[in-house]
Amino acid sequence: MKIALIGYEANIKNRVGSNQYAFELMKALYELDRKNQYTVFLPTPPLSDLPNPRSNWQYKVVGPKKFWNLFGLPLALWQQKPRPNIVFNPGHYCPLVFPAPLVVSIMDLGYLRYPGHFTRKIYWKLKFWTAVSIKRAKHLLTISQATKNDIIREYGLRPERITIAYPGYDQSKFKIENRETKIEKIKKKYKINGRYLLFLSTLKPSKNIEGLLEAFKLLKKKDLSLVIAGRKGWLFEKIFEKVKELALKDRVVFTDFVEEEDLASLMAGAEVFVLPSFWEGFGIPVLEAMAVGTPVVASRVGSLPEIVNGAGILVDPYKKESIANGIKEALNKKEELVKKGLEQSRQFNWLDCAEKVIKVLEKEGNKNV
Numbered sequence: 001m002k003i004a005l006i007g008y009e010a011n012i013k014n015r016v017g018s019n020q021y022a023f024e025l026m027k028a029l030y031e032l033d034r035k036n037q038y039t040v041f042l043p044t045p046p047l048s049d050l051p052n053p054r055s056n057w058q059y060k061v062v063g064p065k066k067f068w069n070l071f072g073l074p075l076a077l078w079q080q081k082p083r084p085n086i087v088f089n090p091g092h093y094c095p096l097v098f099p100a101p102l103v104v105s106i107m108d109l110g111y112l113r114y115p116g117h118f119t120r121k122i123y124w125k126l127k128f129w130t131a132v133s134i135k136r137a138k139h140l141l142t143i144s145q146a147t148k149n150d151i152i153r154e155y156g157l158r159p160e161r162i163t164i165a166y167p168g169y170d171q172s173k174f175k176i177e178n179r180e181t182k183i184e185k186i187k188k189k190y191k192i193n194g195r196y197l198l199f200l201s202t203l204k205p206s207k208n209i210e211g212l213l214e215a216f217k218l219l220k221k222k223d224l225s226l227v228i229a230g231r232k233g234w235l236f237e238k239i240f241e242k243v244k245e246l247a248l249k250d251r252v253v254f255t256d257f258v259e260e261e262d263l264a265s266l267m268a269g270a271e272v273f274v275l276p277s278f279w280e281g282f283g284i285p286v287l288e289a290m291a292v293g294t295p296v297v298a299s300r301v302g303s304l305p306e307i308v309n310g311a312g313i314l315v316d317p318y319k320k321e322s323i324a325n326g327i328k329e330a331l332n333k334k335e336e337l338v339k340k341g342l343e344q345s346r347q348f349n350w351l352d353c354a355e356k357v358i359k360v361l362e363k364e365g366n367k368n369v
Contacts, residue, residue, distance in 0.1 A: 028354035086365035108281025144303035204233035215323035290341030311344035
């Protein structure tokens with residue numbers, strides 16, 4: 001099977017969300033599959049941490065970088081010899097023309113539920129490209145039952161055209177171990193004092209950070225700080241305004257983007273990990289937190305109930321009191337939640353995800369042999 005893999009989502013230095021998904025999935029495909037022939041198309045040279053080329057795994061860098069999806073990529077796909085049996089994009093920006101059946105991964109449709117959480121430009125870009133990809137793909141991969149349900153409802157696809165392949169987490173990094181020295185170094189690096197709650201994700205409206213700040217104010221626990229970790233996304237200014245409004249400047253720490261090697265220790269050092277999003281396609285940080293033994297508080301919407309599955313505290317993201325009470329409950333049930341979280345996190349791994357993806361690619365590609 002000759003597979004054209006569109007790899008630009010993975011070829012980014014500071015990976016979050018869909019970048020992390022594409023990168024980890026590519027690594028798992030590389031580890032599992034020595035039978036099929038992969039050509040990975042990129043607009044820029046592969047970063048050093050991408051899998052090394054070998055007999056069945058090659059990279060093809062094609063330009064021009066500008067408007068790559070419109071011009072450079074489609075032309076390179078059509079010129080590829082021998083012609084691929086299947087084109088796979090672990091993201092939702094498909095090329096407008098392609099020489100073989102297309103399989104794409106769709107993370108979530110949150111922008112349709114909450115258009116006000118996006119800038120006009122980002123909203124229309126997501127809406128247009130996702131619709132094009134969904135309509136033109138032979139088969140869709142998605143990361144949760146919640147997203148599959150949304151795709152069926154919004155686009156009228158038959159369920160058999162969509163396969164759920166749950167993401168995983170890096171089990172070599174996120175695990176239970178003695179981290180006291182590392183945690184102290186991380187706290188010093190990011191200027192964190194004492195005990196802390198942790199939020200980790202991109203700073204944008206859908207993450208409900210303002211609601212988390214209001215809940216944190218309600219807690220009235222002077223011995224706890226709130227660490228908000230993650231790079232700035234869009235429409236994030238109100239988050240910093242809310243900190244000033246609630247007079248929390250001395251108790252809230254913004255780290256900006258956290259280096260990958262720091263993540264596990266930062267999570268392990270937290271009393272509770274909190275993700276009160278209005279919507280999530282999956283929520284890999286929830287898995288990572290459970291895997292290092294940190295209790296989780298998450299929203300009871302979107303995919304998060306699937307992922308937590310009784311191993312954490314679920315809250316109403318629209319009610320600050322619910323978030324605050326959820327954090328209190330997690331603090332009081334820490335030992336019980338740690339045990340449940342460790343068991344639940346083990347249900348997810350990237351090799352299982354890759355195995356399902358390979359089956360889909362082979363099934364659809366064989367129709368084109």
